[in-house]
Amino acid sequence: MxxxxxxxxxxxxxxxxxxxxxxxxxxxxxxxxxxxxxxxxxxxxxxxxxxxxxxxxxxxxxxxxxxxxxxxxxxxxxxxxxxxxxxxxxxxxxxxxxxxxxxxxxxxxxxxxxxxxxxxxxxxxxxxxxxxxxxxxxxxxxxxxxxxxxxxxSTFENTADRLAQYAVRQGKRNMVVVSDNNAAGMAGRDAINQAAVRTGMNVSGSVSFDLSQQGVINAIPTITSRVRQTGADVMFMTATTAGALPLLTQLLPEAGIRTTEVQYVGLTRWDIPVQTLALPGVQNGWFALPDPVKDxxxxxxxxxxxxxxxxxxxxxxxxxxxxxxxxxxxxxxxxxxxxxxxxxxxxxxxxxxxxxxxxxxxxxGLAVATIKDQKVVIIDPAPYSFAGAGS
Missing domain, CATH: 3.40.50.2300 (Response regulator)
Structure with missing residues (x-):
């Protein structure tokens, strides 16, 4: 809740x-x-x-x-x-x-x-x-x-900061934020916007959608247009695997927003449930998760x-x-x-x-992961300390 x-x-x-x-x-x-x-x-x-x-x-x-x-x-x-x-x-x-x-x-x-x-x-x-x-x-x-x-x-702000910092290190500078039009989506959107400010990324557009099949379908042209018009190299989404993520990641590539050209980034876990890993649209996307070894x-x-x-x-x-x-x-x-x-x-x-x-x-301290060939791959490990964390 x-x-x-x-x-x-x-x-x-x-x-x-x-x-x-x-x-x-x-x-x-x-x-x-x-x-x-x-x-x-x-x-x-x-x-x-x-x-x-x-x-x-x-x-x-x-x-x-x-x-x-x-x-x-x-x-x-x-x-x-x-x-x-x-x-x-x-x-x-x-x-x-x-x-x-x-x-x-x-x-x-x-x-x-x-x-x-x-x-x-x-x-x-x-x-x-x-x-x-x-x-x-x-x-x-x-x-x-x-x-x-x-x-x-684990908070939206913490996750957004981690992913935005990693994106900047990879040379990404321009994002479009795609968010659910509900309390969680709005809170996630705000966290992403704040992370962009802290890391120096530019938010070139923000699109929200109603959490329904038709709501997602109706939002696809707007999202696609915003990404293309702004030349965004990152699309940061608040959607969950139990919500709009499967449909978004199916329809957006079909509309021409390919993951090889625009980096899909998720505020929520994309590896739960495990069936999500088989979705074509989440391949190569980035998300954050706890240190997998310790977890x-x-x-x-x-x-x-x-x-x-x-x-x-x-x-x-x-x-x-x-x-x-x-x-x-x-x-x-x-x-x-x-x-x-x-x-x-x-x-x-x-x-x-x-x-x-x-x-x-x-x-x-979160790790950054991607999905390749339907498997979770850690691309930036979780830190081991905050300059010497207590045990």
Missing amino acids: FAVFNRARKIVLTATAVAATALTAACVPGPTTNSGPTINTNKPVPVALLVPRGSAQRGDDVLAQSLENAARLAIADLNGVQVDLRVYDTAGNAATAAAVATQAVNEGARIILGPVYAEAANAAGIAAAKRNVNVLAFSNNTSIAGGNVFVLG EAFRARYQSTYGAAPHPIGGLAYDGIAAIGALVRAGQSDALTGAALTQPAGFQGTGGIFRLRPDGTNER
């Missing part, structure tokens, strides 16, 4: 399912401060995990179990750091999330991981702020990060331990515990304050390095 909140934290503008990345949101506005509870590092650190178990939404119980499993897997890897994990069910409900967040801090939680869905994460963040407790939400919506809420999910190692370990694959965002719970463990290991009582959480070296997670920023957003 992708949701956008206004700064009053009350209005959900729109929501739409977006592939398997479970785009989610939480919001407590205002700048992140150095506040946070002190801890006794000689004792187990109480950590609350808020999961959507009990929700009426299909698959939420599976997601909840995957998050809990991943968190416990991370705890087993902490080597000397003790974590007292306490799991609370939100039922995917805002009022319940606020209540259990309050219960968690009353019962001693020094930091909260989760919850998942927009209203629930928002409510939990507000409740925890009253007790000076930070929240690491399973979210990737940067518009609602800040205050005591940090988002753990596969986590998935294999999870599968071996629990007998099933983790949920696509299950690894975020592992990352949260890994960050907490790295900070607590240093033995400082302020390990869970905003200043500690945003230390620039970052952390090692299931998909490689990541770090939290003072504004509540995050940066993840």
Whole structure:
């Protein structure tokens, strides 16, 4: 679920399912401060995990179990750091999330991981702020990060920056942005535009389309005309494999926008599901993904331990515990304050390095990949550190 909140934290503008990345949101506005509870590092650190178990939404119980499993897997890897994990069910409900967040801090939680869905994460963040407790939400919506809420999910801004930087290094300078006419598409478009500014690329055109078969078909002449008129060498798309991407990448080459002449770039994962790799139109396209070696190692370990694959965002719970463990290991009582959480070296997670920023957003070290002969090929590996990331 992708949701956008206004700064009053009350209005959900729109929501739409977006592939398997479970785009989610939480919001407590205002700048992140150095506040946070002190801890006794000689004792187990109480950590609350808020999961959507009990929700009426299909698959939420599976997601909840995957998050809990991943968190416990991370705890087993902490080597000397003790974590007292306490799991609370939100039922995917805002009022319940606020209540259990309050219960968690009353019962001693020094930091909260989760919850998942927009209203629930928002409510939990507000409740925890009253007790000076930070929240690491399973979210990737940067518009609602800040205050005591940090988002753990890979963000549009992070992905757009990575791909735009790579494009510039390859001599690309002129892009057309093609975006879905919905909340996720508009957020993705804005992230791409901002990345273009930061990297010096020129956005020579922007075309949006309604998320329907006819909407995509109707947009093809406009996209084609814009690319040709501007001489764009990059077409940056927000479409997902579960949405318009298959149709776009079929119709655009047929209309003459060939991948050998214009570089197709995707803001979302083009390798999930695996059937997407067989589509002719995605061949030679660029997209970003977590460090595949580390990601596969986590998935294999999870599968071996629990007998099933983790949920696509299950690894975020592992990352949260890994960050907490790295900070607590240093033995400082302020390990869970905003200043500690945003230390620039970052952390090692299931998909490689990541770090939290003072504004509540995050940066993840992503790889750039392409598709050749129906296989994923890494063309620019994920970085190994932010000038020395913590482990």
